[in-house]
Amino acid sequence: MNNLYGSFMAPQNFSVNDGDGIRTIIFFAGCPLRCKWCANPEGLYIDNNLVYKYSAEQILKIIERQEIFYRYSGGGVTFSGGEATLQKDMLRELVNKLYDRGINLAIETSGYFKFEEVKDIFKKFDLIFIDLKHMDDIKHKIFTGVSNEKILYNIKRLNEINDNVVVRIPLIESVNADKENILKTAKYVKANIKNPKIELLPYHNFGDEKYDLLGIEKPSRDFKIPSAEKIQELIELIQADGVKLVSYK
Ligand code: SF4
DSSP states (O other): OOOOEEEEOOOEEEEOSSSSSSEEEEEBOOOSOOOTTOSOGGGSOSSSTTSEEEEHHHHHHHHHTTHHHHHHHTOEEEEESSOGGGGHHHHHHHHHHHHHTTOEEEEEEOSOSOHHHHHHHHTTOSEEEEEOOOSSHHHHHHHHSSOSHHHHHHHHHHHHHOSOEEEEEEEOBTTTOSHHHHHHHHHHHHHHOSSOEEEEEEOOOTTHHHHHHHTOOOSOSOOBOOOHHHHHHHHHHHHHTTOEEOOOO
């Protein structure tokens, strides 16, 4: 075992979201995006006094203690963040070790990475959740700080190496929860993923308190959850386009 260290937020055991069965979520610190609604402000930077430094060995020990729960529930480990690929050497080390032990592996990614640098890692996941926050590049830049070009490209490339790619849309009123954007997203997913699947994640404001506790100003508090009727309308739109709607929440 080498002596690789990384920056993480506190791991979460017994999660039943973000993949099948009972899971451990490993949250990597650091993210190249700055979504105006981000619910994890403590994890935006790799180096700050809010994150924990763990060695690969320490993370693997945390996971090892939970293995019995994975076995009986069909669960496993999900890597989240922040953006896990920002610390690609650590991610690779953990994924390779856990893959060899036959543990079910999932990742939640912002989709913002250089594909060729992490292709080998993504081949080993049982399930990939990739965010697509807006089809309109200008709006994507306004709301997340980066272009959607790399993300759209990576969705296509992930499809070439993995059969289980789910595109996730954080659904936010007046940002992306409109028919035009959702229809465009569904069409893109249908055209570029062989088993086209979308998961809608209606916006929540659970992160607001963290901004207060950290003394960081949230970029915007004006975001709203779309109404149940609106969500239903968008679900029907996605399904009518031949894309499967999934839910892991
Ligand atoms: S990609 Fe996720 S972690 Fe990164 S800024 Fe956006 S919401 Fe926050």
